[in-house]
Amino acid sequence: MDTKRVPTGIIGLDDIFQGGLLPNRSYLVGGDAGTGKTTACMQFLLTGLTQGEKAIFVTVDERPAEILQSATSLNWDLQKYVQEKSLVILDASPYFSGRAGAAGEKNVDLTRIISDLSGYAKRMNATRVAIDPITPLFFSSDSTVHVQENARLLIHLIQAHLTTTNLLAAQMPSRSNHDPTGSIEEFVASGVIILKLAPSNGQFQRTLSIKKMRGTAVQPAELPFRIVTDKGLVLDAQDHQPIVVQESVVQPLEFFELPKQNK
Ligand SMILES: Nc1ncnc2c1ncn2[C@@H]1O[C@H](COP(=O)(O)OP(=O)(O)OP(=O)(O)O)[C@@H](O)[C@H]1O
Numbered sequence: 211m212d213t214k215r216v217p218t219g220i221i222g223l224d225d226i227f228q229g230g231l232l233p234n235r236s237y238l239v240g241g242d243a244g245t246g247k248t249t250a251c252m253q254f255l256l257t258g259l260t261q262g263e264k265a266i267f268v269t270v271d272e273r274p275a276e277i278l279q280s281a282t283s284l285n286w287d288l289q290k291y292v293q294e295k296s297l298v299i300l301d302a303s304p305y306f307s308g309r310a311g312a313a314g315e316k317n318v319d320l321t322r323i324i325s326d327l328s329g330y331a332k333r334m335n336a337t338r339v340a341i342d343p344i345t346p347l348f349f350s351s352d353s354t355v356h357v358q359e360n361a362r363l364l365i366h367l368i369q370a371h372l373t374t375t376n377l378l379a380a381q382m383p384s385r386s387n388h389d390p391t392g393s394i395e396e397f398v399a400s401g402v403i404i405l406k407l408a409p410s411n412g413q414f415q416r417t418l419s420i421k422k423m424r425g426t427a428v429q430p431a432e433l434p435f436r437i438v439t440d441k442g443l444v445l446d447a448q449d450h451q452p453i454v455v456q457e458s459v460v461q462p463l464e465f466f467e468l469p470k471q472n473k
């Protein structure tokens with residue numbers, strides 16, 4: 211079984227994840243406005259691009275030019291990768307306006323979006339995909355379709371049709387630290403990272419918590435981080451000790467013999 215990890219590029223976090231994310235799975239990065247979701251998505255793709263991988267960024271609320279501009283504010287040259295065709299930025303807004311589908315189309319056709327995305331990913335041999343944000347894709351003008359059903363359907367479609375490792379940004383209003391309730395997409399995803407911005411001593415403190423990470427031993431913790439030019443999200447150096455999972459040493463069954471008695 212391939213257990214090679216896919217690094218996120220977030221300094222400090224990959225140690226905690228024993229190298230990174232598990233490949234071919236979908237992870238959520240959730241948080242309120244301005245908490246760093248888009249930065250985390252760009253960082254995740256850039257980490258692959260700098261290692262010679264191919265990547266796709268699906269932008270839903272911002273135009274591709276705005277994504278490139280945000281990257282520039284971090285001193286990241288995504289344009290270079292777009293030019294050399296190792297990065298494709300797909301603008302999902304046509305799916306909302308009906309331009310991409312039949313005339314008068316109002317509903318977001320999730321099957322269509324994912325089949326188009328899967329086509330792109332296969333043609334360019336992409337290994338990483340970011341969708342930023344996925345939350346608007348859950349809503350449908352058809353009142354008979356439940357938001358929760360759409361969320362589940364979307365993540366299942368991604369898992370079934372994409373062979374890439376996927377980081378999905380989810381808009382989540384800040385909840386109390388004591389509220390562990392999760393929405394359906396959090397249950398379906400392989401891992402959930404929550405970003406927060408909380409007032410602390412008259413300033414704002416950014417924190418990252420790993421709410422869930424299937425297949426990885428992580429202690430629940432709220433870890434302070436900063437957003438830094440050139441590096442993006444960086445966990446404050448403190449307790450990011452990797453949690454070492456002891457490989458169980460398989461002992462063959464041994465026949466037990468009683469010690470010989472000296473006569
Ligand atoms: N070079 C930088 N150094 C420090 N902070 C930066 C830098 N560049 C951008 N930022 C900040 O990073 C913050 C996070 O932005 P980001 O776009 O990743 O958040 P977001 O969660 O995607 O927000 P939204 O929900 O509005 O899309 C912004 O407030 C921005 O000011």
Ligand SMILES: [Mg+2]
Pocket residue numbers: 247248249342
């Ligand atoms: Mg954003």
